Amino acid sequence: xxxxxxxxxxxxxxxxxxxxxxxxxxxxxxxxxxxxxxxxxxxxxxxxxxxxxxxxxxxxxxxxxxxxxxxxxxxxxxxxxxxxxxxxxxxxxxxxxxxxxxxxxxxxxxxxxxxxxxxxxxxxxxxxxxxxxxxxxxxxxxxxxxxxxxxxxxxxxxxxxxxxxxxxxxxxxxxxxxxxxxxxxxxxxxxxxxxxxxxxxxxxxxxxxxxxxxxxxxxxxxxxxxxxxxxxxxxxxxxxxxxxxxxxxxxxxxxxxxxxxxxxxxxxxxxxxxxxxxxxxxxxxxxxxxxxxxxxxxxxxxxxxxxxxxxxxxxxxxxxxxxxxxxxxxxxxxxxxxxxxxxxxxxxxxxxxxxxxxxxxxxxxxxxxxxxxxxxxxxxxxxxxxxxxxxxxxxxxxxxxxxxxxxxxxxxxx
Numbered sequence: 234x235x236x237x238x239x240x241x242x243x244x245x246x247x248x249x250x251x252x253x254x255x256x257x258x259x260x261x262x263x264x265x266x267x268x269x270x271x272x273x274x275x276x277x278x279x280x281x282x283x284x285x286x287x288x289x290x291x292x293x294x295x296x297x298x299x300x301x302x303x304x305x306x307x308x309x310x311x312x313x314x315x316x317x318x319x320x321x322x323x324x325x326x327x328x329x330x331x332x333x334x335x336x337x338x339x340x341x342x343x344x345x346x347x348x349x350x351x352x353x354x355x356x357x358x359x360x361x362x363x364x365x366x367x368x369x370x371x372x373x374x375x376x377x378x379x380x381x382x383x384x385x386x387x388x389x390x391x392x393x394x395x396x397x398x399x400x401x402x403x404x405x406x407x408x409x410x411x412x413x414x415x416x417x418x419x420x421x422x423x424x425x426x427x428x429x430x431x432x433x434x435x436x437x438x439x440x441x442x443x444x445x446x447x448x449x450x451x452x453x454x455x456x457x458x459x460x461x462x463x464x465x466x467x468x469x470x471x472x473x474x475x476x477x478x479x480x481x482x483x484x485x486x487x488x489x490x491x492x493x494x495x496x497x498x499x500x501x502x503x504x505x506x507x508x509x510x511x512x513x514x515x516x517x518x519x520x521x522x523x524x525x526x527x528x529x530x531x532x533x534x535x536x537x538x539x540x541x542x543x544x545x546x547x548x549x550x551x552x553x554x555x556x557x558x559x560x561x562x563x564x565x566x567x568x569x570x571x572x573x574x575x576x577x578x579x580x581x582x583x584x585x586x587x588x589x590x591x592x593x594x595x596x597x598x599x600x601x602x603x604x605x606x607x608x609x610x611x612x613x614x615x616x617x618x619x620x621x622x623x624x625x626x627x628x629x630x631x632x633x634x635x636x637x638x639x640x641x642x643x644x645x646x647x
Contacts, residue, residue, distance in 0.1 A: 277519065277562040278511035284393055285520035288325040288451030289459050290496035291317050292407070293478065293486035294427050295469045296446040297514060298333045298419035299500040300343045307355065307414050309435050310444050313362050313406040313428040315478055318454055318491040321400040324359060326376065326409075326447035329391045332419050333514035334503035340538040343419075345507035345514070348388040352415020355383055359399050362406035365476070366428045370408055374399050386415070391513065394447070413445060420445040422501050424471035426478075448517065454494060457646055460486075461496040463508060463518045463556075464527030467573060468499025472624035479627030482525075484634035489645065496521065504528065505552035506537035506544070511559060519563040523644070526556055527606065529572030533584050546587035550595055557599035568641065569596040570606035574619040582617045604640065609633045 292314040302308075330349035336342060357376035363369060377395045378384040386392070401407050412435070420443045423429045431441035462468050462482045470480030478487075486495035498518045505528035508515050518524065532549040536542050544552075553569070560567040571589040575581070589607060596603040609632050610625055611618050621629025638647065 275558055275562040278516045278559055279519035279563040280513065280516040282520070284325065284327070284451075285449075285517065287453055288327075288449070289454055289456055289494035290449060291322070291324070291452035291454065291494070292450045293317065293483045293495050293497050295497040295499045296421050296448055296450065297498055297500045298329065298331065298421065298448070299502060300336050300420050300422045300443055301332060301347070301349065302418040302420050302443055302445060304416050305352070305413055305418060305445075307412055307433070309410060309412040309432045309438075310441065310446075311408060311410045311428075311430050311432075311438060312423070312444055312446060313366060313408055313476075314450055315427070316401055316407055317486060317493075317495060318452065319401050319403045319405070321398060323396050323398050323453040325396050325451045325453075326394040327391070327449035327451060327517070328386075328393070328447055329513045329517075330386050330419060331389050331513055333512070334500045334507040335538040336422065336502045338535040344538040345510055346512055349386075349419045350388060350415055350417035351386065352413050352418045353383065353385050354378065355412040355414065357382075357394070357411035359397060360408040360410065361399070361401055362408035364405060372399065376411075396453075407450065409446060409450070411445075418445045424466070424469070424501055425475050426470050426473070427476055449496070454491075456494045457492045458522040459494045459496065459520070460489065460523045460525070460645075461498055461518050461521035462525040462527065463498040463515070464525070464570070465499060465503040465531050466501035467530065467624055468497065468525075468527050469501055470497075470499070471501045472622075473626060473630070477627060479630050481625065481630040481633035481637070484630045485637055488634055488638055489647070493645075499527075502531055502535075504532045504535065504537060505549055505556060506532060509552040509555040511555070515556065515559060519559065519565060521565055523568065524560050524565045525568045525570065526553065526560070526601075527570035528553060528556075529585065529588055530575055533572065533577075533581050533588070543581065543584070546584050546591060549584075549588050550591045553592070554595055554599070557595065557601050560601070561599045566644065567596075567599070567601035568604055568644075569601045570604050573607050573625070574611040574617055575623050576619045577617060586616075602641065602644065604637060606633065609636050
């Protein structure tokens with residue numbers, strides 16, 4: 234009787250297993266369970282546009298949007314750009330009618346994601362600027378848009394110019410010049426980095442710091458790597474000597490040489506929280522092979538737009554983590570800089586120290602390299618002191634460049 238009962242129980246268990254869909258191979262069930270536990274793939278915010286592969290940056294001067302021109306009526310803007318590669322090249326220029334990052338502590342006039350107003354381009358030209366603003370401008374070449382010399386731009390619109398060929402001799406400047414009319418036109422606060430002027434009559438040009446510009450001075454170049462640096466005013470190079478281009482990003486670009494394309498996407502007053510919105514700023518920057526990420530300063534002091542003040546270390550690290558996650562999803566090799574010294578008060582210095590204590594581990598988590606930016610810019614006996622100024626001067630730029638090139642020579646193929 235016991236034998237019959239045992240046989241009946243075995244049969245019942247067998248039927249139960251079939252009814253539940255149990256696999257004969259337990260490893261299959263384990264694999265299914267493992268897949269269920271996996272995190273979903275991160276959706277990349279990278280702007281998918283083949284033109285970013287064809288036309289790569291040809292200047293290390295940043296041209297992103299961190300402010301707005303409230304009103305312009307047939308104003309002509311002119312800017313001088315040092316180049317990474319000279320000679321005859323085919324150029325194309327990329328634009329966005331949206332502000333990239335928050336300006337000033339409160340962002341009342343410009344903040345990340347603010348749409349620009351409608352404006353009209355009356356004309357646009359690229360030229361040979363000679364060896365500087367005192368030289369005569371030559372080789373004036375029209376830039377067109379869908380075959381036309383003018384264009385009406387809608388709020389939040391992104392667009393490219395048509396290709397144009399220009400020959401810039403060695404050590405001459407490329408000059409961008411265009412005439413626009415409209416309101417709330419996104420622009421760059423150049424902070425005296427290069428010559429930027431404007432004119433209301435097209436002939437009498439005077440200094441102008443708020444200059445609408447293409448976001449990419451793109452050229453058709455064969456390069457080994459596209460390197461992008463995204464960050465704040467220290468990346469942009471603000472408050473360094475006029476037209477000297479001695480800030481760290483420019484020095485690295487020049488050290489890399491014309492076999493590389495260096496795209497400076499640094500912006501004055503920018504926060505990691507701006508970049509972590511995953512808008513056009515980060516989306517276009519991800520069109521690179523190697524990306525340098527350098528934030529923290531404005532996050533600690535001002536915090537995100539619409540917030541209630543500076544962020545704590547965990548909050549800043551969270552925003553930086555979002556950026557690194559996006560870089561990883563876009564298959565960019567990434568180098569994370571920690572937060573540099575700023576001669577902070579005790580409260581803010583404590584936040585910077587806590588943030589920097591996290592950053593190496595954060596870099597490792599997202600497969601990024603780590604660069605101790607702060608150690609290059611402070612004395613060993615006082616890590617809080619900004620040895621070369623809050624916006625590192627030319628000497629500080631040299632120190633950073635040398636340490637960077639030494640540490641990442643293999644990654645950069647140098």
